[in-house]
Amino acid sequence: MTLISSADFKAGMRPFGAAVNIITTAAGGQFHGVTATAVCSVSAEPPSLLVCINRSASIHDPVRAARHFCVNLLAAEQVELARRFSSSDEAARRRRFEGLAVESLKTGSPVLPDAVAAYDCELVETVESATHTIFIGLVAAMRRAPGNVDALMYRDGQFGVWSPLASALAAE
Ligand SMILES: Cc1cc2nc3c(=O)[nH]c(=O)nc-3n(C[C@H](O)[C@H](O)[C@H](O)COP(=O)(O)O)c2cc1C
Structure with missing residues (x-):
């Protein structure tokens, strides 16, 4: 089977709008964290989600x-x-958590202040796929920010926010 090039794939994926997350964990006496958009709900029963990490x-x-x-x-x-x-x-990687008043919910993974939501997960399954590992987690605890806070989105190589269609609003 012939495949499209990775460059074409990357260009083709640019219009995919996605919410921006920081995945965190605590291991070896240290906090670790990385920005990721490859996050997806898996199931509500049990509450589970996946993240794809290089x-x-x-x-x-x-x-x-x-x-x-x-x-x-x-x-x-x-x-x-x-x-x-x-x-x-x-050097910047070692300072990622500097100045952040992190908390923890159940697992001990750091919860960042002022996030729209935090989903604290127990890892239950890993799937190796090409350059990435898909980590599937059961949500042991969740925290939502009060009020209506805009989530950070990423699309076409740019950060932004989601806004509803005026026509859809008018139809309601
Ligand atoms: C908007 C955005 C989304 C990203 N999404 C992912 C992702 O879903 N999975 C991933 O492994 N890396 C993702 N990355 C890349 C990592 O954040 C980046 O490679 C990071 O530097 C790797 O971590 P390290 O520097 O701690 O090794 C994304 C980067 C950006 C800017």
């Missing part, structure tokens, strides 16, 4: 070791954190 990412092995992770759905105003947790600069 095997070369610094959080990959710590999630495997700790067997828990937290999905922190970022607020629109947290774009600086999205950049901080996706920078490949080695």
Whole structure:
């Protein structure tokens, strides 16, 4: 079977709008975190979700070791954190959690302040696929920010926010 090129695939995926999250875990006495959009609900019974993490990412092995992770759905105003947790600069990587008043819910994975929501997960299944591992987690605890906070979105290589169609609003 012939496949499209990875460059064509990347270009083809650009219109996919997705919410921006920081996946966190705690292992070896340290916090780890990385920006990720490849997050998806799996099932409501039991409450479960998946995240796809590149095997070369610094959080990959710590999630495997700790067997828990937290999905922190970022607020629109947290774009600086999205950049901080996706920078490949080695020195900056060690300072990712600097100045952040993290908390924990059930698993011990760090919960970031001011996130729209935090989904604290026990790792139950891993699926290796090409360059990535799909981590499936059962949601042991969840926290939502009060009020209506805009989530940070990513599409066409840019950060932004979601807005409803005026025509859809008019139809309601
Ligand atoms: C908007 C955005 C979304 C990303 N989504 C993912 C993702 O879903 N999975 C992943 O493994 N890396 C994703 N990345 C890349 C990682 O954040 C980036 O490679 C990070 O530097 C890798 O972690 P490390 O520097 O701790 O090794 C994304 C980056 C950005 C900017």
